[in-house]
Amino acid sequence: MLIDGKALAAESETETKKKVQRLAASGVVPGLVTVLVGANPASQIYIRQKHMGSARVGIRSENVVLPEDVTEDQLIATIRELNLRKDVHGILLQLPLPKGLAPQRAMATILPEKDVDGFHPLNMGALLLGTERLVPCTPLGIIYALERLGATLEGAEAVIVGHSNVVGKPLAAMMLNRNATVQVCHVFTKDLAVHTRDAEILVVAAGVPGLIKREMVRPGAFIFDVGINRVGDKTVGDVDFESVKDVAGAITPVPGGVGPLTVAMLLRQTVEAAESQASQDRGNS
Ligand code: NAD
Numbered sequence: 001m002l003i004d005g006k007a008l009a010a011e012s013e014t015e016t017k018k019k020v021q022r023l024a025a026s027g028v029v030p031g032l033v034t035v036l037v038g039a040n041p042a043s044q045i046y047i048r049q050k051h052m053g054s055a056r057v058g059i060r061s062e063n064v065v066l067p068e069d070v071t072e073d074q075l076i077a078t079i080r081e082l083n084l085r086k087d088v089h090g091i092l093l094q095l096p097l098p099k100g101l102a103p104q105r106a107m108a109t110i111l112p113e114k115d116v117d118g119f120h121p122l123n124m125g126a127l128l129l130g131t132e133r134l135v136p137c138t139p140l141g142i143i144y145a146l147e148r149l150g151a152t153l154e155g156a157e158a159v160i161v162g163h164s165n166v167v168g169k170p171l172a173a174m175m176l177n178r179n180a181t182v183q184v185c186h187v188f189t190k191d192l193a194v195h196t197r198d199a200e201i202l203v204v205a206a207g208v209p210g211l212i213k214r215e216m217v218r219p220g221a222f223i224f225d226v227g228i229n230r231v232g233d234k235t236v237g238d239v240d241f242e243s244v245k246d247v248a249g250a251i252t253p254v255p256g257g258v259g260p261l262t263v264a265m266l267l268r269q270t271v272e273a274a275e276s277q278a279s280q281d282r283g284n285s
Contacts, residue, residue: 153175
């Protein structure tokens with residue numbers, strides 16, 4: 001079975017749109033600002049998708065573009081201004097930043113309640129403690145899809161290939177919070193196949209085209225291919241889709257799998273952030 005990320009994302013967006021309409025009735029329009037430093041072409045594409053998604057559900061969105069040679073202090077000053085704006089409920093700093101600019105301080109400057117990408121240390125800490133607030137969007141999209149597909153995480157053997165802060169680590173925490181048994185593999189894992197063959201749920205986020213082949217997959221597994229790789233003029237994932245698709249129980253395509261879910265979760269979290277900021281404002285007035 002193909003896991004249709006676009007269709008699942010559309011379902012989530014329909015729910016989000018309804019929430020936006022409810023907020024509008026109380027005079028609140030959710031606002032998202034993306035901050036892009038430099039002109040990385042892939043980042044420009046991702047930003048465009050986020051703004052198109054915002055327009056679909058009724059979120060007001062802006063893109064702030066800073067020059068490649070912006071200093072860390074200037075970036076932080078921009079974020080502080082956005083933190084103060086009442087019409088901005090979500091702030092997203094697009095990664096990667098240009099070489100020489102570390103993301104940690106800037107990420108930690110975003111107000112935790114506006115951190116709709118879920119990378120603030122407080123939100124990451126809450127995730128690890130099992131009290132999830134705003135969380136990284138790609139892992140959230142995978143959890144959302146599993147729930148929608150009726151997969152049981154409790155007691156499931158889950159294997160994640162990749163241990164980045166963006167995907168692998170937060171997803172491992174989210175799966176543990178739902179009582180899966182989780183193995184996390186990475187570039188130093190000695191024998192990848194030994195682990196991946198255990199997986200009832202296999203998530204691959206390595207950025208290596210064709211890394212996962214048929215013989216590495218447990219028959220019937222749910223497979224989420226997070227990888228986005230340009231090979232010639234094609235975009236492919238990390239899973240050798242043609243050889244794996246028949247042995248998998250369900251598998252995401254690339255493109256059209258995890259990508260649209262990631263955007264849908266960003267929209268969802270932006271509206272949730274707007275809801276909670278609006279109710280806090282009502283409480284304070
Ligand atoms: P990253 O480069 O930060 O981390 C890659 C991870 O894969 C590391 O843990 C590394 O140890 C591991 N790895 C690399 N080669 C490996 C190998 N041969 N065997 C086992 N593990 C290996 O990557 P990231 O930011 O997590 O992104 C991973 C991929 O997912 C990229 O292709 C990226 O473009 C894509 N991505 C897609 C979305 C989406 O929405 N679809 C979101 C984020 C990232």
